[in-house]
Amino acid sequence: MNLSSADYVKVGISLSLTGNYSLQGNSAYLGLLQWINRVNRKGGLQCEGHTGMPVSLTIYDDQSFSNNLQNNLKTLIDDDKIDIIFGPYSTNLVKSAASFCDQRGKMMWNHGGASKELHDYGYELLVSSLTPCDKYFLRLAEVTKVKFDSKLRVCRVINTTGEFSKSVAQSAVDSFACKYGSDNIVTKDIEISAAAPMSVFQHIGSFMPDVIVFVGSYKQDIEFVLNLSREMMIKPQLICLPAAGLDQFGNDAGDFGHMIVGPSQWEPCLRETSIYGPTLQEIKDSMHDGASLDYVFMQTYGMGLIVEYCVEMCKSLDDQLLRKAVNDVDIKTVFGKFVIDSNNGIQVGHDMNLIQWQNGYKRLLTDTGKEWEPFYG
Numbered sequence: 001m002n003l004s005s006a007d008y009v010k011v012g013i014s015l016s017l018t019g020n021y022s023l024q025g026n027s028a029y030l031g032l033l034q035w036i037n038r039v040n041r042k043g044g045l046q047c048e049g050h051t052g053m054p055v056s057l058t059i060y061d062d063q064s065f066s067n068n069l070q071n072n073l074k075t076l077i078d079d080d081k082i083d084i085i086f087g088p089y090s091t092n093l094v095k096s097a098a099s100f101c102d103q104r105g106k107m108m109w110n111h112g113g114a115s116k117e118l119h120d121y122g123y124e125l126l127v128s129s130l131t132p133c134d135k136y137f138l139r140l141a142e143v144t145k146v147k148f149d150s151k152l153r154v155c156r157v158i159n160t161t162g163e164f165s166k167s168v169a170q171s172a173v174d175s176f177a178c179k180y181g182s183d184n185i186v187t188k189d190i191e192i193s194a195a196a197p198m199s200v201f202q203h204i205g206s207f208m209p210d211v212i213v214f215v216g217s218y219k220q221d222i223e224f225v226l227n228l229s230r231e232m233m234i235k236p237q238l239i240c241l242p243a244a245g246l247d248q249f250g251n252d253a254g255d256f257g258h259m260i261v262g263p264s265q266w267e268p269c270l271r272e273t274s275i276y277g278p279t280l281q282e283i284k285d286s287m288h289d290g291a292s293l294d295y296v297f298m299q300t301y302g303m304g305l306i307v308e309y310c311v312e313m314c315k316s317l318d319d320q321l322l323r324k325a326v327n328d329v330d331i332k333t334v335f336g337k338f339v340i341d342s343n344n345g346i347q348v349g350h351d352m353n354l355i356q357w358q359n360g361y362k363r364l365l366t367d368t369g370k371e372w373e374p375f376y377g
Contacts, residue, residue, distance in 0.1 A: 008056040009045050009317065011036065011307075012082030014072035014097070016089055019064025020217055023248055024089045024296045028112055029059065031297035032086060034287060035304030038278065041286075046312045062088060066096040073100050083317045084109065084307055089296070091115045091133065091164040098126050107319035111303035112296075117163050119346035125319055127326050127345045129303045129338060131352040133164050136263040137172035137213070137240060141179035143354055143365040144261070144372045146237050148210050151186045152176055155209035155236075157200055157216070157224070160191050165215040168263075172213045172240055192216045197223065201231045211238045218243045225253045225260065235376040247294040250360060257357045259375045264353045266295040266302075266335055267364050275332045277305040283334065302335025 016025035044052035060072035087110040094113025101108040107125035116132040156169035221243035244262025314325045327342035339349030355362045
């Protein structure tokens with residue numbers, strides 16, 4: 001059967017297939033592609049009076065730069081006439097994309113940025129599926145048992161530009177303050193310096209922290225872990241990095257990643273029941289051997305399932321109708337629970353998980369009763 005472009009549901013995305021976010025960008029691309037393949041195998045989406053419209057994908061590489069991203073979005077909206085826009089990966093790029101889409105009156109399905117601030121800007125056509133970054137480490141004190149004498153010493157090593165790094169690091173402090181009291185917490189903030197990366201260790205060493213929360217780029221997180229092995233005088237009980245939530249961290253950090261704790265939006269050991277869409281095993285069975293299903297892959301796949309659910313619920317590709325339909329969605333998919341605040345589109349239903357690398361494997365700490373093990377001590 002020959003189909004015109006009007007017979008397809010046209011999905012578009014700008015992703016970082018190269019550059020600083022390429023690891024996550026490529027994983028997100030695979031997740032989106034697998035969702036589209038699944039939809040097309042089952043006969044397409046039921047909408048616009050069709051019993052089944054196949055889904056096509058248009059993707060452009062933004063190379064991890066905001067200017068490229070906005071050019072890509074302009075092409076997707078103006079030239080390609082895309083029906084469904086998936087957002088990019090990374091909080092900074094998502095902010096840029098959300099602003100652009102809002103100006104053009106186009107809905108954006110955000111699977112790749114965990115900004116909280118983004119939902120304070122009044123973007124009416126923005127919907128997010130991730131736990132916001134200010135909640136990444138809120139359960140840290142719950143699953144760890146850090147020992148200290150009079151004051152718990154927490155060192156935050158952060159990029160001072162942008163929301164993500166500061167919010168993630170603060171969530172760890174908030175967690176300990178809730179458990180032990182803010183008066184019993186002493187913090188030190190250290191800025192990650194591209195010009196003098198090793199100076200970070202001098203500042204950490206002078207503080208002698210019980211806890212280190214390092215929040216840089218993926219590359220910076222890995223370099224910190226590898227270089228930390230040479231700093232024999234720095235012996236915290238707990239080290240936390242966002243990069244540790246990714247499966248690739250185990251390969252890149254190797255034995256030096258042992259005992260490091262990280263946040264994860266999804267882990268394969270979580271078995272959701274009564275879900276919409278396929279099970280994890282069904283997704284695995286549909287893929288080639290060796291493909292990695294990390295949380296970035298699954299959060300993009302999961303957002304695809306939400307799009308599928310909403311399109312088939314309102315039988316339309318109209319952005320206004322879809323945005324209204326999302327307000328009433330309260331479902332579980334393989335990625336977890338999806339519920340938004342109808343006032344601003346922020347995710348309020350999905351849970352953040354914490355993992356620890358032990359002997360080359362990720363161990364889920366939250367909701368399992370598994371014991372956390374200190375880095376030193």
